[in-house]
């Protein structure tokens with residue numbers, strides 16, 4: 001049985017970065033990836049980058065099938081680049097196959113031709129990502145019109161009528177994207193509140209803007225049954241005690257993603273998983289077995305590419321650094337939902353600050369007051385920044401507005417560096433930019 005210093009299961013963000021780093025240091029590294037179409041992992045092939053490319057091209061008015069072709073060219077370029085980034089290292093190897101633990105330190109790989117090989121690793125890293133949750137709805141398995149986000153980005157034709165089950169990250173980003181390409185879109189969410197974690201005023205603005213774009217929302221919708229009729233699908237759902245239905249060409253299921261641990265053979269090991277199937281880790285990403293770590297979505301918690309990348313940093317710091325990094329020191333994590341304009345957040349919003357009993361000063365301003373928003377021609381949205389009354393440090397910010405996905409990183413930096421909010425207020429910014437709004441917002 002071949003032994004490697006490092007075995008990485010799954011070509012995910014953290015894993016590939018680790019593979020590149022460790023092999024460039026001369027260590028032997030084996031990366032096992034079950035699909036040739038997934039070299040480089042989820043983000044570049046079927047998630048962040050293709051979806052944002054499609055979202056942008058929808059904004060630019062590109063026709064749907066042309067946009068899908070452009071997206072395919074992009075992913076194929078990135079896949080090839082990512083493969084070579086690892087495989088071209090002298091001490092690294094990429095093996096195509098499905099990996100499964102058969103003991104704490106032995107992994108069996110089923111190759112494409114059905115042949116099985118076993119390897120062992122001095123260190124093993126699980127980086128298998130997450131897969132869509134398919135809710136238990138009558139008829140969902142039988143319907144020919146069900147899509148996950150991957151299939152939705154590979155459609156040959158634009159669906160005239162599209163339903164989306166789930167109004168979270170994927171549901172919102174895809175609803176707007178398909179609407180812009182020309183589909184009639186209905187979003188069904190089981191929750192009665194739209195974006196329940198966001199402040200009510202922000203959620204209300206987004207809700208009204210998306211509805212103005214022509215998207216239909218059915219909140220508090222309990223989907224009961226899906227039936228295919230003449231090539232279309234009828235979705236029956238309960239809402240406020242009434243039975244309703246919607247007939248569509250395709251149904252995108254976007255009701256969450258769960259850690260990819262099924263069929264990984266973890267039952268053959270002492271690696272613990274929680275009741276949601278996530279690999280249980282300690283504060284340094286170690287599993288319950290010595291020398292086995294988990295990276296990225298597979299360990300549960302926040303599902304973002306940049307979290308997987310930061311997992312890589314924690315592991316490198318442990319193996320070759322001063323061993324100071326911990327998962328629990330990752331307290332300031334921003335996010336952006338790439339609707340248009342984007343919604344971005346870092347730290348506490350008002351709802352959370354109130355729930356925690358924090359006293360805060362609130363600075364807020366409508367995007368309409370920002371010159372750059374006029375230049376862009378989209379004045380929708382709001383800036384909200386919460387400041388600690390005693391320390392003057394920023395507790396959190398929500399920006400719904402053009403380029404918020406860039407501006408939020410500036411605020412994140414200020415929070416991380418524990419800068420007083422006055423530093424951002426009095427900063428010299430280039431003009432015209434959305435960032436310069438902080439001069440006025442924080443007054």
Ligand SMILES: Cc1cc2nc3c(=O)[nH]c(=O)nc-3n(C[C@H](O)[C@H](O)[C@H](O)COP(=O)(O)OP(=O)(O)OC[C@H]3O[C@@H](n4cnc5c(N)ncnc54)[C@H](O)[C@@H]3O)c2cc1C
Pocket residue numbers: 009010011012013014015032033034035038039040041042043046047048049051097098099100127128129130149170260263264295296297298302303304305306308338
């Ligand atoms: C549509 C969509 C849009 C998203 N947009 C964003 C965004 O804008 N920004 C953001 O930060 N995040 C976004 N995310 C989330 C982001 O994609 C994930 O958090 C991130 O890709 C997780 O990376 P990872 O390192 O956990 O592993 P992944 O990149 O998921 O890699 C796991 C790899 O393991 C392989 N694998 C699985 N099981 C096995 C096995 N048994 N043997 C061998 N190989 C195996 C898989 O084929 C896969 O290539 C999005 C997700 C989706 C679905």
Ligand SMILES: NC(=O)c1ccc[n+]([C@@H]2O[C@H](COP(=O)([O-])OP(=O)(O)OC[C@H]3O[C@@H](n4cnc5c(N)ncnc54)[C@H](O)[C@@H]3O)[C@@H](O)[C@H]2O)c1
Pocket residue numbers: 135165166167168169170171173188189190191221222223254255256257302303304335336337338
């Ligand atoms: N911009 C980004 O960073 C980005 C973009 C896309 C995805 N992602 C990541 O991918 C993950 C998965 O995205 P997602 O949108 O699938 O999950 P999500 O958790 O964001 O949203 C799931 C939604 O589905 C609803 N839901 C659940 N079960 C339902 C049911 N039976 N019927 C109707 N509605 C139901 C929930 O109420 C929720 O609103 C996210 O958690 C996020 O971390 C990130």
